[in-house]
Amino acid sequence: MSLHRETVEASALPHTFNEPVELGIIGGTGLYHLESLTPVARLTISTPWGAPSSAITISKTASGFNVAFLARHGVHHDTLPTEVPAIANIAALKSIGVKAIVAFSAVGSLQQEIKPRDFVLPNQIIDRTKGIRQSTFFERGFVAHAGFGDPFDPKLSKIISEFGHVLEGAEDIKLHSKELDGKDLTVICMEGPAFSTRAESRMYQSFGGSVINMSVLPEAKLAREAEISYQMICMSTDYDAWREDEEPVTVETVVGNLKANSANANRLAVEIIKKLEVAIKSGEVGNDLAGSMKYAVSTSPKGIKRDVLEKMHFLFPGYWPLE
Ligand SMILES: CSC[C@H]1O[C@H](OP(=O)(O)O)[C@H](O)[C@@H]1O
Ligand SMILES: Nc1ncnc2[nH]cnc12
Secondary structure, eight states, X not given: OOTTOOSSXXXXXXXXXXXXXXXXXXXXXXXXXXXXXXXXXXXXXXXXXXXXXXXXXXXXXXXXXXXXXXETTTTTTOSOGGGOOHHHHHHHHHHTTOOEEEEEEEEXXXXXXXXXXXXXXXXXXXXXXXSXXXXXXXXXXXXXXXXXXXXXXXXXXHHHHTTGGGTOSTTOOOEEEHHHHSSOOEXXXXXXXXXXXXXXXXXXXXXXXXXXXXXXXXXXXXXXHTTXXXXXXXXXXXXXXXXTTSOOOOHHHHHHHHHHHXXXXXXXXXXXXXXXXXXXXXXXXXXXXXXTTTTOBOSOGGGOOHHHXXXXXXXXXXXXXXX
C-alpha cells in the first residue's frame, strides 16, 4: 500500500459540488486520503487568505452524508509544518458548510504508557510554536477574541472514544482519552521541522505534556474562530527524545509506524463517520459554537475596515452588515 496512492483518478472528478458538506476530515503525515470513501468531487477553493494545502475531496456515504477530506501537507506532502496554510484550510472547509472537523496527526509520545501506534484524543494544548504562523482570522480593523480554554470539542471526543476496540488488535493498541483515562491529555505543539532536543523533550514532560506534534496550532484555534467543532486524533509514532536508553526520534522511526497508523486511522474513520453522520444530522454535534463570534468583536463600527469586513463575510455571511 502506498500512503500517497488515490483510488480514483483525481482529474476525472467534477470540480463543483452544490450540497452542504458538514463533516471535514484533515489528514496529516501518512494519511493523504481515506480509503473507505469513494470521492464524488474534488474542489479547488480559493479563499481571501489564499489557497488551501490541497484540493478538497468530497465523498458521499451510502446514506447520502457528505464528507470533505483535506491533506494538511498536500497530497504529496510538500508543505512544511510551519508553512501549512491553516487559515485557508479552515476558511475553505467553513465555506462549504463544515460544522465539525476530525483532524489526524502523527505525534511523538511523552509518556511511557502511550506506546508508538497508540491513538490519543487530547483535551488540552500547550503552544510552543514561535509566533511565526498566522494564527487568527482577525486583524487591524476587525478585532475579535474567541474563547479557547477547552480547545477541543468534548462531544466529538466522547463519540470517538467509543471506538477504541477498532484499534485493539494483536499488538494491544490503545485509544487514550480523558473519558477513558480519567486525566488530562495535553498535546504540545512545537515549531519544527527539526525534532526536540532531549532537554526540551524532558521539559515538555515536566509541563505535563502527553504527546507532541507540529500541527495542532493554529489549526485548532482557527477552527474555534470559525465556530467549527474540532477534535484531533493523535497517532503515536515514537517516544520523542526523552528516553535516556534509546536513540532520539528520527523520521525513519516515524515512517516505520505510519503504515500501521494509517490503516488504523482508516478503520477508525469508517466507524466515526457513521456515528457522526447521525450526531450531526440530529444537531447533537456541530452547533455548540454557532453564533459565538457574532458578539465577540471588540472593534466599534467606526473602527471597522471595509476590506477586512469583506473577508469576514466569507466566513460569517450575514453576521455583520457591510453598510
Ligand atoms: C514526519 S514527523 C513530523 C510531522 O508529523 C506530524 O505531522 P501531522 O501533524 O500533519 O501528522 C507533525 O505534526 C509534524 O508535522
Ligand atoms: N517526536 C515528534 N515531535 C514532533 N512531531 C512529531 N510527529 C511525530 N513524532 C513527532
